[in-house]
Amino acid sequence: MSEQPDPMDLIIRNTIAVLTNKQQYKEAWFKDVQQLRAQAQAAGEEPMVSLLRAVLSVLMGDKLDSINPALTGEHAICWQHIVDGLKNAPQVDPV
Numbered sequence: 001m002s003e004q005p006d007p008m009d010l011i012i013r014n015t016i017a018v019l020t021n022k023q024q025y026k027e028a029w030f031k032d033v034q035q036l037r038a039q040a041q042a043a044g045e046e047p048m049v050s051l052l053r054a055v056l057s058v059l060m061g062d063k064l065d066s067i068n069p070a071l072t073g074e075h076a077i078c079w080q081h082i083v084d085g086l087k088n089a090p091q092v093d094p095v
Contacts, residue, residue: 011078012082012085015082015085016085019086020089030059030060033055037049037053040052047071048075050070058082058086
């Protein structure tokens, strides 16, 4: 039985992938992130909502340097991994 991927890892990997070597999945990932944000909002998970807003901004083409979400803890770490991954442009496949 395989383990489900960590949600933060999924967000990191898929966001980097669709903005680098898997751009054909960008629209689908954008819709998924919108849905995840709506679920987080309904659950009152403000840190996740802030993270997903930042992800949506970068998916819409905003420059990384102009996106400064107020994140802490695992959400800040997740965002930093996305920023670092995009700046280094690794070849990452979506999960």
